Amino acid sequence: MSAETVLELTVEQLAQRLRSKESFILLDVREAWELEHALIQDDRLRVVPMSRLAHLGLQTLPDEMDDKTVEILVMCHHGVRSLSATGWLREQGWSKAYSVRGGIAAYADQIDRSVGRY
Numbered sequence: 001m002s003a004e005t006v007l008e009l010t011v012e013q014l015a016q017r018l019r020s021k022e023s024f025i026l027l028d029v030r031e032a033w034e035l036e037h038a039l040i041q042d043d044r045l046r047v048v049p050m051s052r053l054a055h056l057g058l059q060t061l062p063d064e065m066d067d068k069t070v071e072i073l074v075m076c077h078h079g080v081r082s083l084s085a086t087g088w089l090r091e092q093g094w095s096k097a098y099s100v101r102g103g104i105a106a107y108a109d110q111i112d113r114s115v116g117r118y
Contacts, residue, residue: 008083008101009073015111017073018042024071025064029053029085030104034077038104038116050081058092071096077118079103 009017017024018040026042028035029050039045046062053060064070072094074082082099089097100107108117 007086007098008079009098010101011107011110014073014075014100014107022071024073025062027065027072027074027085028104029074029076029081034118037118038077038108040075040104040107040112040115050076050085053085053088065094068093069096070094071098073098073100075100075103075107077103078105 014026018026024044026040026045028040028045028047030047031049031051032047035047046064048060048062065072072086072089074086074089074097076082076085079099079102082103086097086099102110104115105117108115
């Protein structure tokens with residue numbers, strides 16, 4: 001799947017979604033050490049590092065993702081890994097997977113500096 005066909009979400013759209021009570025999964029694909037520097041606190045957050053996803057594939061995904069109709073918002077540091085992970089998820093059948101453009105760095109710059117930067 002080419003990057004052009006992967007749908008993205010802006011950090012403004014993510015902020016709006018986080019303020020809502022809507023059901024979705026915020027899938028953070030950053031590594032554990034990155035989470036120590038910047039993290040969005042939300043009950044819908046699930047962390048599956050890209051290295052683990054690349055190594056273990058589907059078996060590393062949270063149980064909530066067994067339903068391929070669930071909406072998944074994928075985040076990383078700058079949006080590169082999340083774009084890749086989103087493309088892969090769509091290839092696996094999740095039609096409502098979206099990459100957060102600019103990642104947590106853009107979120108911290110444009111929405112909420114308190115999440116941290118690195």
